[in-house]
Amino acid sequence: MPWYNYTSTKWRGWVSLDQVSKEIIGLQPLK
Incomplete structure (x- = not known):
């Protein structure tokens, strides 16, 4: 999951x- 990866890579x-x-x-x- 991109969100989980984002949290994992805070740096x-x-x-x-x-x-x-x-x-x-x-x-x-979005549009």
Whole structure:
């Protein structure tokens, strides 16, 4: 799970967050 991975990699918080955002947008676009 991207969210779990994000929590695991706090040292890469911003990078992981960007990846998570892309995943979310890819799975279910906000607009």
